[in-house]
Amino acid sequence: xxxxxxxKKTAAAVLATAVMGSAFAAGQFESSMNIEKRIDRAAASxxxxxxxxxxxxxxxxxxxRNTLQRVDQLRIYNAQLEKQIKSQEKQIVDSVxxxxxxxxxxxxxxxxxxxxxxxxxxFVQLDIPFNIGDRQDRVQKLYAxxxxxNVSVSEKYRKILxxxxxxxxxxNAVSANTGNIDANGENLEVEFLRVGRLTYVYLTLDGKRGxxxxxxxxxxxxxxxxxxxSVNNAIKFTRGISQPILFKVPxxxxxxxx
Numbered sequence: 001x002x003x004x005x006x007x008k009k010t011a012a013a014v015l016a017t018a019v020m021g022s023a024f025a026a027g028q029f030e031s032s033m034n035i036e037k038r039i040d041r042a043a044a045s046x047x048x049x050x051x052x053x054x055x056x057x058x059x060x061x062x063x064x065r066n067t068l069q070r071v072d073q074l075r076i077y078n079a080q081l082e083k084q085i086k087s088q089e090k091q092i093v094d095s096v097x098x099x100x101x102x103x104x105x106x107x108x109x110x111x112x113x114x115x116x117x118x119x120x121x122x123f124v125q126l127d128i129p130f131n132i133g134d135r136q137d138r139v140q141k142l143y144a145x146x147x148x149x150n151v152s153v154s155e156k157y158r159k160i161l162x163x164x165x166x167x168x169x170x171x172n173a174v175s176a177n178t179g180n181i182d183a184n185g186e187n188l189e190v191e192f193l194r195v196g197r198l199t200y201v202y203l204t205l206d207g208k209r210g211x212x213x214x215x216x217x218x219x220x221x222x223x224x225x226x227x228x229x230s231v232n233n234a235i236k237f238t239r240g241i242s243q244p245i246l247f248k249v250p251x252x253x254x255x256x257x258x
Contacts, residue, residue, distance in 0.1 A: 109153060116160050117142045120167065128200040128213050130192065138163050171197045176238035183211070183220070193235050199249045207232045212250045223250065
């Protein structure tokens with residue numbers, strides 16, 4: 001009986017020890033699992049941080065490269081800008097020199113142009129008196145043009161040359177036109193004929209009277225009867241009424257010195 005009791009106590013002690021050992025082992029296993037989970041969580045968090053740092057490093061690297069590229073672009077732009085500035089500075093210097101040269105040129109050209117207009121004015125006054133109103137008006141406009149500060153020197157010079165060219169063309173043309181003239185107090189409607197600057201004549205509309213301009217005496221002289229028909233035919237030819245013909249007109253000449 002005592003032996004059975006001892007065995008039961010022993011078995012109970014062994015069982016109790018086994019249970020306590022199992023409980024202790026289970027507690028240690030659970031602690032290991034918790035530690036492993038914490039380590040996994042810490043590793044995951046660390047990996048996340050590493051990934052973020054890697055992304056930030058990549059972004060910084062891209063920003064750095066972009067900054068270097070912008071610096072290079074700015075360096076190239078500044079170099080080009082410096083070239084442009086130097087070119088503009090040279091243009092300014094050249095323009096100043098050109099303006100100074102123009103000023104010097106104008107000092108010589110303006111008096112020359114004034115002289116050209118004066119010469120043209122005197123020429124018109126001494127020339128045969130055809131289209132006299134238009135020609136004198138052209139000269140007066142040139143005088144006014146010279147006083148206009150808004151007109152360039154080159155434009156003034158062009159207008160003067162244009163006036164000279166018009167006068168030159170008059171010398172190569174034959175023209176006929178109708179007009180009025182005061183003949184010894186009598187107002188006559190006549191037909192004028194101009195052959196270049198060689199001669200200037202007129203006939204009354206009935207063709208019975210006429211006169212020619214004496215350039216030497218600067219006056220109208222009666223046209224001899226022998227020229228009346230010839231001048232009349234020349235007027236018709238000039239107006240396109242008749243076929244080309246030969247005609248004769250009086251041409252005043254200076255007498256030879258005795």
